[in-house]
Amino acid sequence: MTRSLWMIFRWPLLIAVVSSVGLVSALLGDGVWDALSWAALGIPATGLSAWCLRPLLRRGGSLGKPNILDKIGL
């Protein structure tokens, strides 16, 4: 199946928009604005990146061999 441009770029686009909100919000004010920035930029910096790197944690990486990460649904 070939994916459309929208299908390919919808997640990257959403991540870019959320990151941009994070980049700008801390400039606009302190307190809540800073917290919004930490949440929005923290998504690509922590959770999302950890999710991207999850295959590195798999031993061997051979197909169909269950490991601990599969059991907890990662």
Add this chain to the structure above:
Amino acid sequence: MAAPPYLRRWAWVHKWSSLICTVFLILIFLTGLPLIFHEEIDDWLEPPHYVELPASTPRVSFDRLVSEARRVYPGYIVTSVFADDDEPQVYVWLAPSWGQYLDKPRTRRFVRFDARTGAVLDQSQPLGARRISFIGVMLRLHMDMFAGLPGALFMGSMGLLFVIAIVSGAVLYGPFMKKLDFGTVRVERGRRLKWLDLHNLLGIVTLAWALVVGATGVMNELASPLFALWRQTDVQTVLAPWREQPTPPPVEWIGVDAVYAAASKAVPGMVLTSATFPGSPFGSSHHFLLWAKGDEPLTSRLFSPVLVDARTGAALVVHMPWYLRALELSRPLHFGDYGGLPLKIIWALLTVITIVVLGSGIYLWLKKPAGAQVKARKSGDAKEAIV
């Protein structure tokens, strides 16, 4: 089916823009990591000691600090005063003359005062005894590799290549992902394919941040030329009536406190930080040049220059062009110092991820399988052709 020609061109752009800049970018990102935390590191290496005084303690007169600094360095002229708005300290900078100030920056001296007691906290070490701090070394490696303006322009062009590499990488991401779901990492078909997927995925996830930090970094490298352009245009227009007149002798100047008071009236509600003295090649022969900034999170990043006539105290606010406003806004967006420690930690994490993207890019280029170009043409996988 072969990859369309436009994709081949983008692939060529991505390959060469990245290959040329990667080594320098790894240096830039590695030195950038400690720079994110420069305040914390400086405070840790040299903890500031201030006597405990009530917050309402008034600041000592600038005139008193200036004459004290002249006493410390007799025969020197005062070039500028810097009143910190973060810490209770005032720097008075001196030089043997304006000519020496320009030609031999090492002859510049400073005296650091406690802004509330007027006590001397620190002064510049004699030549030879001066050591550049750890953060100072990191900053120079990051900015210009100790090569001044040519170094800054070189690093700026590396930053520009980085921006081009990001844009071309994002263009190639589309065709590459035609048959894959977002987030796919193919682990079972060898190490190279796994790292190819990770390179693309981490690159696209951190795209917005990397693009902003790259573009604002380029902007920061242009600071000197942009300020020079402004001095030759907007500042020259304002100073035209005084162009032919010599600098009045210091005895005719109004005091530094009177200068700050006059400037404060011209920009009410703003915080005045530094004052450059008359005669400066970076200011005016007849005026003190002061910098005022706002006190809100955003306006504290935007400075207004105020010229105060050294004899009459008449104040003029100079126009700031759009390119200097853009430069001012690009500073926080590059340094990541505008949202407290959590934002700095996020900045550091994104820096590390970007180093992984750069490193994996080199790995993919080195490990390019023999005949990949031919295979790629056959399979139509444009991305395979480039890495």
